[in-house]
Amino acid sequence: MSKLLKNQIFIPIAALLLLLLFNLIADPTFFRITLGVNSDGNPVLSGPIITIINNGSELAILAIGMTLVTAASGGQDISVGAAIAIAGSTILRVLCGTNTRPDTLRTPIFVAFIIGCLVAMAFGAFNGLLVSIFKIQPMVATLILYTAGRSIAAWINNNELPIISDPKFSYYGGFIPGIPIPTPFFIAMACVVIIFLVLKFTNLGLYTQAVGINESSSRLNGINPVFIKWLTFVILGACVAVAALIKVSRLSSINYSVIAKDIEMDAILAVALGGNALSGGKFNMAASIIGAFVIQTLTTTLFKYNVPSDALPAYKAIVVILLVVISAPTFREFMTKVVSKLKNGKKKEVANV
Amino acid sequence: MKKKVLAAVLAATMVLGLTACGSAAADTAAAPAAPAKEEAAPAADTAAAPAADAGGDLIKVGIINNDPNESGYRTANDKDLKETFCEANGYEASFAYSLKNDEQITAAQKFIQDGVDYLLLSAADTSGWDSVLKDAQDAGIQVILFDRTIDADPSLYAASIVSDMDKEGETAVNWLAGQNLDEYNVIHIQGVMGSAAQKGRSGALDAKVAAEANWNIVTQQTAEWNAETAQQIVQSVIDAGTPFNVIYAENDDMAKGAVAALDAANISHGVGKDVIVMGFDCNKWALEELLAQNWNYDGQCNPFQSSYIDQVIKTLQNGGSIGEKTIIMDEKGFDASTITQADVDQYGI
Numbered sequence: 001m002s003k004l005l006k007n008q009i010f011i012p013i014a015a016l017l018l019l020l021l022f023n024l025i026a027d028p029t030f031f032r033i034t035l036g037v038n039s040d041g042n043p044v045l046s047g048p049i050i051t052i053i054n055n056g057s058e059l060a061i062l063a064i065g066m067t068l069v070t071a072a073s074g075g076q077d078i079s080v081g082a083a084i085a086i087a088g089s090t091i092l093r094v095l096c097g098t099n100t101r102p103d104t105l106r107t108p109i110f111v112a113f114i115i116g117c118l119v120a121m122a123f124g125a126f127n128g129l130l131v132s133i134f135k136i137q138p139m140v141a142t143l144i145l146y147t148a149g150r151s152i153a154a155w156i157n158n159n160e161l162p163i164i165s166d167p168k169f170s171y172y173g174g175f176i177p178g179i180p181i182p183t184p185f186f187i188a189m190a191c192v193v194i195i196f197l198v199l200k201f202t203n204l205g206l207y208t209q210a211v212g213i214n215e216s217s218s219r220l221n222g223i224n225p226v227f228i229k230w231l232t233f234v235i236l237g238a239c240v241a242v243a244a245l246i247k248v249s250r251l252s253s254i255n256y257s258v259i260a261k262d263i264e265m266d267a268i269l270a271v272a273l274g275g276n277a278l279s280g281g282k283f284n285m286a287a288s289i290i291g292a293f294v295i296q297t298l299t300t301t302l303f304k305y306n307v308p309s310d311a312l313p314a315y316k317a318i319v320v321i322l323l324v325v326i327s328a329p330t331f332r333e334f335m336t337k338v339v340s341k342l343k344n345g346k347k348k349e350v351a352n353v
Numbered sequence: 354m355k356k357k358v359l360a361a362v363l364a365a366t367m368v369l370g371l372t373a374c375g376s377a378a379a380d381t382a383a384a385p386a387a388p389a390k391e392e393a394a395p396a397a398d399t400a401a402a403p404a405a406d407a408g409g410d411l412i413k414v415g416i417i418n419n420d421p422n423e424s425g426y427r428t429a430n431d432k433d434l435k436e437t438f439c440e441a442n443g444y445e446a447s448f449a450y451s452l453k454n455d456e457q458i459t460a461a462q463k464f465i466q467d468g469v470d471y472l473l474l475s476a477a478d479t480s481g482w483d484s485v486l487k488d489a490q491d492a493g494i495q496v497i498l499f500d501r502t503i504d505a506d507p508s509l510y511a512a513s514i515v516s517d518m519d520k521e522g523e524t525a526v527n528w529l530a531g532q533n534l535d536e537y538n539v540i541h542i543q544g545v546m547g548s549a550a551q552k553g554r555s556g557a558l559d560a561k562v563a564a565e566a567n568w569n570i571v572t573q574q575t576a577e578w579n580a581e582t583a584q585q586i587v588q589s590v591i592d593a594g595t596p597f598n599v600i601y602a603e604n605d606d607m608a609k610g611a612v613a614a615l616d617a618a619n620i621s622h623g624v625g626k627d628v629i630v631m632g633f634d635c636n637k638w639a640l641e642e643l644l645a646q647n648w649n650y651d652g653q654c655n656p657f658q659s660s661y662i663d664q665v666i667k668t669l670q671n672g673g674s675i676g677e678k679t680i681i682m683d684e685k686g687f688d689a690s691t692i693t694q695a696d697v698d699q700y701g702i
Contacts, residue, residue: 029593032592038618039617039619039621040616044617046591048592051589150422155422159421159422161638250584251609251610253638255579255606257422257423257424258577258580259581261577304592304593306572306573309546309575312575
């Protein structure tokens with residue numbers, strides 16, 4: 001029992017199971033998945049569970065990058081929402097050129113994505129530069145882009161709102177004809193597989209944790225902490241670009257002021273729910289990713305039960321406080337102690353008898 | 354560690370001291386400067402008057418607005434102001450943009466010092482404007498509010514040109530009532546809670562639902578102007594299998610998100626279809642959806658205040674007076690069955 005409690009991944013899984021259990025008891029139709037057709041005549045699956053894996057995808061992708069940044073730098077990037085606006089705006093700009101209602105795309109979507117990726121990584125590199133070389137607190141360094149990002153995004157498209165009518169572009173945030181599972185889920189799973197391969201076959205995970213735990217001792221051991229920190233921000237930039245592609249594809253358009261609004265807070269929360277220390281050091285990638293789906297499950301549940309608009313943030317806050325407290329290392333230590341005390345108490349009783 | 358903390362505290366106090374000195378110095382510097390300016394002002398006036406005559410009598414206006422990137426509404430609003438207040442129309446306009454009240458107030462003070470004739474203001478926040486508007490009044494500058502009202506004495510401004518959000522909501526709800534459905538099962542997607550647009554547009558619907566027996570709210574949620582959140586809200590209603598026949602979204606983006614959810618579930622929407630889709634703000638792309646009969650209704654939130662302002666200024670210039678200080682703009686509601694391409698071109702933002 002105590003071993004299970006000590007395992008970091010136990011917390012987000014427990015939280016997820018708790019939410020699902022609540023839904024199972026309150027209304028089992030939560031788990032109903034139906035196969036229907038959309039207005040284009042393609043088969044699609046629908047149901048709350050599908051909504052969760054669909055809409056939780058961007059968050060899961062961002063959680064990957066955010067976990068690395070948190071582990072290496074001991075701080076968080078609060079500019080991911082604004083960076084998504086920039087990357088999304090870039091993708092649309094490359095696809096549309098100056099014509100905001102193109103009938104045909106000017107470039108293949110793949111090329112637009114690569115350019116969006118480069119731009120997002122460049123902004124990530126800028127953040128990384130401020131953090132790694134100039135040693136600015138990550139939250140302060142990324143505050144710059146957090147403030148300016150959405151204006152930059154608007155400027156990229158001359159403040160116009162491009163709308164893409166080509167149905168191919170909507171596949172990335174919707175459904176590929178013939179495949180009833182939402183595409184974002186596949187994209188998220190691809191990202192997860194890639195990061196696990198990278199963590200398994202390269203030293204990235206080890207080096208990131210080493211830098212996060214003790215910068216000077218990792219430098220003495222031949223790791224370049226400046227480069228590792230910078231690299232994590234660039235990786236987060238790539239994650240941002242993928243999330244941005246899904247986001248702009250969902251509606252084939254963009255709204256600079258509200259796209260991915262406050263998503264940085266959810267991404268940080270996913271890392272925290274995963275039981276990762278926000279002060280850096282050791283991390284558990286799988287826990288963060290499950291944390292992201294916990295947040296989406298919570299959102300979907302709250303929508304399902306029709307919580308009044310004004311009360312929604314309060315409900316969310318209560319659940320989040322509970323989850324974060326439970327996943328805090330101090331609380332886990334306390335619980336382990338309680339469990340072992342109970343065991344010892346039983347042993348003593350046995351001895352007394 | 355202790356030393357570091359001590360050093361930091363010392364540094365902080367020194368910095369604070371500096372700024373304190375700085376502002377004090379600025380204050381004392383400003384005090385003697387003020388009378389000097391007053392003396393200078395008449396001189397400048399006399400000097401400026403002939404120059405203005407020579408230059409075709411340009412009216413100097415200082416325009417303080419919110420950031421044009423804030424929304425499509427604001428972009429259209431800014432463009433409209435720039436088109437009206439140009440030299441060809443006899444104006445010399447300066448613009449200042451900020452979403453922050455204190456920065457706007459600083460900009461207003463600068464315009465007052467520059468000696469503009471009119472100060473046009475769309476305030477970021479309703480409070481904190483009294484003293485600066487008093488300064489403007491003392492300097493003989495007329496203040497015209499547009500788009501947003503402020504909590505200040507009406508004697509401090511000449512006119513206030515605003516949208517009536519309550520009326521926007523009423524127009525939309527009356528249109529919906531005019532559809533004569535047997536039963537109204539409404540998905541109500543709200544904007545950011547507490548904003549003027551949300552309050553006005555929600556209020557009318559809430560009142561109608563409370564009054565009529567055959568009007569029901571299926572769900573009432575805020576999507577905070579966000580299309581994607583709206584999509585999730587509608588998706589959750591579809592997943593639950595609750596029947597509905599009206600989507601009342603408080604802006605176009607959210608209506609678009611709702612429609613994306615309908616499309617995914619193959620629920621027909623638009624003129625003569627299963628679900629009535631209603632939006633607000635009259636974005637050009639939204640009016641095109643109306644024209645294609647995919648949506649049913651779009652309510653206008655008029656960003657074109659400049660013609661009203663122009664009229665007010667002309668009246669004041671000719672020595673006339675403004676009867677009613679609060680001027681409420683005409684706002685239309687477009688019906689998909691009657692909208693024309695000309696409407697899209699003229700009213701789309």
